[in-house]
Amino acid sequence: MSYLTLDEYQRKWIFTHQSMPAPEEELKAIKPMTQARSSQLWQENISAQSPDVDRLSSSDWPMNESNWKETIDWMAAWESDDESLPEEILAFIDWQDDVTVYFCYEKYNVIETKWSTFKRCWKNFLFYDDGPILIGRRRNEALWFDGNGNVRLGSRK
Template identity: 35%
Template structure:
């Protein structure tokens, strides 16, 4: 179900000194096998498209009904700053999630990470080296977010 993080070609993002990821957090970042990643992708993201670049208006995250009241938030300015916490709007959007909520950081149908919300909040800067459209979803949760390389994140609600 999982494979070592070293199997990920960009595993260096988790081993940098800036941002530094503590060893106990690193141990809780799991990389799914391609098969399991594909299943999570189909269940939570899309059973039609294999990569965020291919999303269409038929995919849930592109629908108007999936947009949060304030649908776009700038993440890059805080990412570039000394501030370590997520942008406030993101924290507010996911306010109902406990630190132990299982989350999936979904880059494409073969690359999905599993971790807890608490670990993501502490390590988000490393994950956003992968900013080409990944979708963050919570297990059995409605709230979601899609990060874009233009420095913006779309705050979303998944359909049932």
Template identity: 35%
Template sequence: MYQPLERFSKQWIFKRNDPKVEQEDLERIHLLSEQRASQIWLSYISDEQIHPDHFTDRDWLKKTNSQLEITKVQWERTWDSDKEALPEDVLAHFSTWGEDTLVFFCCHNELVFELPWGVFKRAWKAFLFLDNGPVLVGKKKKQAAQFHSNGWVNLLLRES
């Protein structure tokens, strides 16, 4: 189900001093095996596309009914600042999630991380070194977000 984080070619993002990921948080970040990552991707993200670059209008992330009134939020300014917390609009979007809500940070069909929401909130700056369209979803939750390399995040609602 899991593979060692050391297998991840960009594991350095979690070992930096800025942004710092505390050891107890690092221990709760799990890199899924490629097989398990593929299952999560199929269940939560897309059953047709294997990478965010290839999403089409048939994927729920591109459908207009999955967009909220506040569709896009700028994340990069906060990332570049001394502020440690996610942008307020992002936190508000996920406000019903508990600290232990299991989340998946999905980069593509073979690269998915599993961790508690509270850990993601503290380590989000490290994760956003991987900003080429990853999707954050919560287990059995409707809220989702897709982060883009242009510094914006789309706040989304998954279909049931």
């Protein structure tokens, strides 16, 4: 099995927190991966050696500055009453709603969902903002969020 149930997921609280619970229909589309599947996806798409973003090596694509086009503030939008992702992200990521995305917290903690679900629940995903990277299946564009409220817009190469 490649997925955990949301009840088995150690950070389920980010989707059920009383201040910002994700809608029930969205919870069905949020699929935490098992540690083994997370590790495989991380090694194939983020880093073959490093277990988290703090220890990425210079040979890992996220560390190549030329892969990043722009850095914007996400924190102001997160703290606002507006539920939408920042406009700059929506302009940069022009994916269909059914594109499968992977929100990669670290090597053993990856969540699979659809772009539409991420767009609606992005604030929940970022309750835990310790450097996660969002990538799409068979897509080059990537987002790298940091705990200081910034997100880098770029592409995997």
